[in-house]
Every structure is written in C-alpha cells, then in structure tokens.
Amino acid sequence: MSRRTETLLWVAQRASAAVLAVCVLAHLATIIYAVQSGLTGAEILARTRGNVAWFAFYTVFVLAVAVHAPIGLKAVLAEWLGWRGRARDFALIAFAVLLAGIGMQAVFGVFA
Amino acid sequence: MSRALALAHRLSGIALALFLPAHFYVLSRTLQLDAFLAWTEQPAVKLAEWGLVTLLALHLAGGLRVLALEFLPWRDWHKSLAAAAAGFAVAAGLAFALGAI
Numbered sequence: 001m002s003r004r005t006e007t008l009l010w011v012a013q014r015a016s017a018a019v020l021a022v023c024v025l026a027h028l029a030t031i032i033y034a035v036q037s038g039l040t041g042a043e044i045l046a047r048t049r050g051n052v053a054w055f056a057f058y059t060v061f062v063l064a065v066a067v068h069a070p071i072g073l074k075a076v077l078a079e080w081l082g083w084r085g086r087a088r089d090f091a092l093i094a095f096a097v098l099l100a101g102i103g104m105q106a107v108f109g110v111f112a
Numbered sequence: 113m114s115r116a117l118a119l120a121h122r123l124s125g126i127a128l129a130l131f132l133p134a135h136f137y138v139l140s141r142t143l144q145l146d147a148f149l150a151w152t153e154q155p156a157v158k159l160a161e162w163g164l165v166t167l168l169a170l171h172l173a174g175g176l177r178v179l180a181l182e183f184l185p186w187r188d189w190h191k192s193l194a195a196a197a198a199g200f201a202v203a204a205g206l207a208f209a210l211g212a213i
Contacts, residue, residue, distance in 0.1 A: 014182070017175050024172045028204055031165060035211040039152075041145030062136075069129040076126060099132060106139035 001089065009071050016068035023061040048110040055111045062103030070096040117194045121174030124167040131164060162209050169204030173197030 034043070048054045070092040077083040077092075138148050152161065177193040180186050186193070 014179065017179060021172060021176055021179070024168060028165070028169060028172070032204070032207045032211055035208060039149050041142065041149060044145065045142065065132065069125070069132065072125045073129055076122060095129075099136070102133060102136040102140060106136040109140040109142045 009074070012067055013071040016064045016071075019060065019064040020068055023057070023064060026057065027061070045110060050111070055107060058107045058110075059104070062107055063100060066096045066100035066103060069099060114190045114194045117174055117177065117197055120170055121178070124171040124174070127167050128164075128171055158212060162205060162212065165208040166201055166205030170197070170201035173200040 034047075037043070048058075073095065074088070074092055077088055138145070141148075151157065174197050177197045180193055181190070
C-alpha cells in the first residue's frame with residue numbers, strides 16, 4: 001500500500017471518528033431513553049418511519065461506520081495476526097461494502 | 113491506565129465490528145422486529161446488550177481520547193483523559209442497565 005493511500009486512510013479514519021463521536025452520543029442517548037419504557041417494534045418504527053431527519057442521521061451513521069470499522073480492523077489484522085497485503089485489503093473492502101449494504105438496508109427498512 | 117484503555121479501545125472496536133452486521137440485519141427485517149425483541153428479553157441477552165452499550169460508550173470515549181491526544185495540545189492529560197473515558201463508559205452502562213431492568 002502506497003504512503004499516499006496510508007495517509008488517506010489515516011485521515012478517513014480520524015474524520016469518520018469525529019462524525020461517529022456525534023452519532024454515537026446521539027445513539028447512546030436514544031438507546032437509554034428508548035429502553036426506559038421497554039422496546040417494541042411499533043415504538044421504534046413510530047420514531048423512524050417517514051422521518052427524514054432520522055433517515056439522514058442513520059445514513060450518515062452507517063456510511064461513517066462502513067469507513068471507520070474496516071480501517072480500524074486493518075491495523076488489528078496487521079499488528080495482531082500479521083495479515084498484510086492485497087488479500088487483506090480486498091477482504092476489508094468487502095467488509096466495508098457489506099456494512100454499507102446491510103446498514104443502508106436497515107436504514108431503509110425502518111424508514112419506508 | 114492509558115495502556116489498558118488503548119487495549120480496551122481496540123477490543124471494543126473488534127467486538128462492535130463483529131456485532132454490527134447482525135445488528136443491521138435484524139433492523140432490516142422490520143416485519144420480524146417484535147419476535148426478535150421478545151428473544152432479547154432473556155436475561156443472558158439483556159446482559160449482552162448491557163455489555164454492547166458499555167463497549168460502545170467505551171469505544172467512543174477511548175476514541176475521543178485518541179483525537180484529543182492527537183489534535184489538541186493536551187499531552188500531559190493522558191491519565192485524566194483515560195479516567196474520564198472509563199468513567200463515561202461505566203456511567204453509560206449504568207444508565208442503560210437502570211432503564212432496561
């Protein structure tokens with residue numbers, strides 16, 4: 001992997017972390033608020049269905065996660081398992097696509 | 113403490129990355145949401161949920177610590193930041209547990 005790509009990934013990791021900090025804080029507050037009265041499917045969908053603000057929020061959240069998690073795993077795979085090179089990079093790109101794909105499916109699922 | 117938190121940050125990140133595909137999959141199946149929520153009423157699942165919420169808070173706090181150390185002139189604050197991060201994770205876990213029980 002070129003130095004330029006490494007730098008780009010470092011920046012993407014930090015930028016996505018900054019976005020996720022805001023998203024996770026909001027998510028934690030929502031979780032803690034929502035479990036007070038017990039979770040039901042109807043209660044979750046009443047909050048999210050047709051709500052463009054939640055749709056936009058979760059879209060940003062999912063896409064930031066799809067960037068952040070694979071880059072984080074890249075360091076773990078290299079340092080703890082010694083797995084480097086193209087096969088690892090392809091596996092991580094596949095993981096990013098998987099997260100973005102089923103993540104957006106979930107976002108559409110609770111919105112539509 | 114800083115070292116332990118760095119390790120906790122990494123381990124919580126791995127756990128969250130492994131959990132996310134399942135989390136997204138369940139949410140994408142909205143018609144089966146109530147059946148799944150009924151399954152989560154089991155004590156062992158509730159405990160796992162508490163663990164995940166605490167890990168999420170821990171990963172957030174650990175990440176904010178990394179960003180603060182890298183981007184702010186707070187080099188001498190290692191220990192205080194680590195303690196604040198651990199404290200935040202415990203507080204979030206407790207808030208969830210009190211609401212969920």
